[in-house]
Amino acid sequence: MKKEIFYTLCSKVFDCLNSDEQLTLFLEGENSQYFRFNDSKLRQSGIIEDFNLTLSLYNKNKCLQSMTTISADLDSSVRKVIKEIDILRLSLNATPPSDHIVFPDKFGSVEVNALGNLPERDNILDSLMGIIDKNTLTGVWSSGKIFRGCCASNGTKHWFEKDSFLFDFSLIDRNENMVKILYPHSNWNESEFHKVFTDASSQLSLMDKPRIELKPGKYRTWFEPCAVADFIDMFSWNGVSESSIRKGSSCFIKMRNEKKKLSPLFSLDESFTDLTTAPFNTRGEVSSIVSIIKNGVFENALINSKTANEYNLESNYAEDENSWGMGEYLRSPSIHGGSLHDNDKLKALDTGLFMSNIHYLNWSDNLGGRITGLTRYVCYWVENGEMIAPIKTMRFDDSFYNFLGDNLEAVGEKVLARPVIDTYDGRNPGETNCPGILVNDFELTL
Amino acid sequence: MGDERNFAGSSFVNLTDFGSLQYGSELMNIVFDPTIDNQLATYAFDDAGMPASKEHLIKDGILVRGLGGIESQVRSGVNGVSNLRASSWNRIPIDRMANINLSPGLSTRDEMIGSVKRGVYMESNRSWSIDDYRNKFQFGCEYGRMIEDGQLTKVVKNPNYRGITNPFWEKFTYGGRSRHI
Numbered sequence: 001m002k003k004e005i006f007y008t009l010c011s012k013v014f015d016c017l018n019s020d021e022q023l024t025l026f027l028e029g030e031n032s033q034y035f036r037f038n039d040s041k042l043r044q045s046g047i048i049e050d051f052n053l054t055l056s057l058y059n060k061n062k063c064l065q066s067m068t069t070i071s072a073d074l075d076s077s078v079r080k081v082i083k084e085i086d087i088l089r090l091s092l093n094a095t096p097p098s099d100h101i102v103f104p105d106k107f108g109s110v111e112v113n114a115l116g117n118l119p120e121r122d123n124i125l126d127s128l129m130g131i132i133d134k135n136t137l138t139g140v141w142s143s144g145k146i147f148r149g150c151c152a153s154n155g156t157k158h159w160f161e162k163d164s165f166l167f168d169f170s171l172i173d174r175n176e177n178m179v180k181i182l183y184p185h186s187n188w189n190e191s192e193f194h195k196v197f198t199d200a201s202s203q204l205s206l207m208d209k210p211r212i213e214l215k216p217g218k219y220r221t222w223f224e225p226c227a228v229a230d231f232i233d234m235f236s237w238n239g240v241s242e243s244s245i246r247k248g249s250s251c252f253i254k255m256r257n258e259k260k261k262l263s264p265l266f267s268l269d270e271s272f273t274d275l276t277t278a279p280f281n282t283r284g285e286v287s288s289i290v291s292i293i294k295n296g297v298f299e300n301a302l303i304n305s306k307t308a309n310e311y312n313l314e315s316n317y318a319e320d321e322n323s324w325g326m327g328e329y330l331r332s333p334s335i336h337g338g339s340l341h342d343n344d345k346l347k348a349l350d351t352g353l354f355m356s357n358i359h360y361l362n363w364s365d366n367l368g369g370r371i372t373g374l375t376r377y378v379c380y381w382v383e384n385g386e387m388i389a390p391i392k393t394m395r396f397d398d399s400f401y402n403f404l405g406d407n408l409e410a411v412g413e414k415v416l417a418r419p420v421i422d423t424y425d426g427r428n429p430g431e432t433n434c435p436g437i438l439v440n441d442f443e444l445t446l
Numbered sequence: 447m448g449d450e451r452n453f454a455g456s457s458f459v460n461l462t463d464f465g466s467l468q469y470g471s472e473l474m475n476i477v478f479d480p481t482i483d484n485q486l487a488t489y490a491f492d493d494a495g496m497p498a499s500k501e502h503l504i505k506d507g508i509l510v511r512g513l514g515g516i517e518s519q520v521r522s523g524v525n526g527v528s529n530l531r532a533s534s535w536n537r538i539p540i541d542r543m544a545n546i547n548l549s550p551g552l553s554t555r556d557e558m559i560g561s562v563k564r565g566v567y568m569e570s571n572r573s574w575s576i577d578d579y580r581n582k583f584q585f586g587c588e589y590g591r592m593i594e595d596g597q598l599t600k601v602v603k604n605p606n607y608r609g610i611t612n613p614f615w616e617k618f619t620y621g622g623r624s625r626h627i
Binding site for chain 1: 447448449451452455456536538573574575576577578579581582584586604606608609610
């Protein structure tokens, strides 16, 4: 899909609106190559060209949405979208007005063309198979362009286009020890991937020791950035949303209402400054940096325009509710790095747990900030700064008011950009910027 | 088959366990039934075109069959079910669960609660977490009450339960009667 085709489509559709109507058109698209591997053998492959358009038709303070697919065939796409508008009009007449619905303000134009150097489709498989020579790899390669676009009938006009690939894989040995690798990039370099694979293989061989079983209890723990990113993901679910705070379901209510604080070492922003994902939302509103937690103090929730209208607040242009019922979620979270150098993390841990990844998190007490989940992948016991042995899977259940509060001892200097790996409705361009953290008394339960 | 080891994970069950693994107590009967009316995953054929039928996955506590469509059955040599399904028109079909039900038992609610000296009654799961081999689980519920001397007493806040799959199902001692809501 070319930007010019999308803009022309929008312009032609806007010409068909009645005088009392306004419209936003939001495009999510991808042009992707997928390979799925098991035991280092190709299991499935596929090419996806998919362009979904969300229409939001407004008539004063009424609004209805629908979604359709479009293609680079301009005429047929325009016809299809106009037909969708005709259907929406019929329903909009019967829809009651809402004071919380307003058409978005004009936001000018933002254009991001994050072009890279992706491998040729015909060569990807040969390049990968030449390197993943041992029967240890299970995972998915995805590559190609990701598109986002948004035009509104008041003149807002945005485009985001990104070349990227992600090789999301595990290496698994005969004892089912596993190493997880997320290798994202915009520029393919075969020798660099060879090094990533070799390093992961070396890491896996270090895990080839009898696993030790820990007892439930409190442990000093180092979390690698990928594990921390999983904790941060939880804040999008009954967390940073102003609406969820107002409705009494947010884990940050204690910070808002009781002025409870986290550690001064912890700061969280929503930031689009590096433009790794589209800085505009589905309404075409452009977000600036939002400081959510600064040195342990809760500063701002994410507020979309609907919530702003409902509670008479100022919007920071967070996302509308999506088809999953989630709104005001983190699209580009960033945790501030600290002072602990990466080479010193095991020494600083001294004796305790090293956790590369965590698995299947959920709230066990949302308002109390308690999260349960499990250890997974490279998790091992450390004594005197030296790896002793991998551990058997353990469940944890602890509150972030503890492990990001008084129990947070240090934050890593190195900040990792962990890509979004969800592909439920297509590939996503976002990432979470996260350092590792050193925590005291982290609670393992089973 | 291990296809999901990089994502959802694997299973403590091995292919050789089908037909012999004592998964839980003899009261435990788990049924795959896409033919049942008015459930969320009711269909006549899966996306591989295989006719759907009711099958026991666990019968009298023994694991007898896996969730695997025609492709997985050919690859594994193990009996499966018709569950090769795509989540949308633009997604390839994979093995997905359909209507999976625990068969009712013979006990009334009052009989079951009356048999408990001290325990917790829980309703409506709202939080789920399982490990990558489906061993250690934890679930949270919306509502709970203490059971004391066979009676429901005070409401408890944030009830959660955690356990390990086999030992948990081995302790399955009463099954509630069928109820129509």
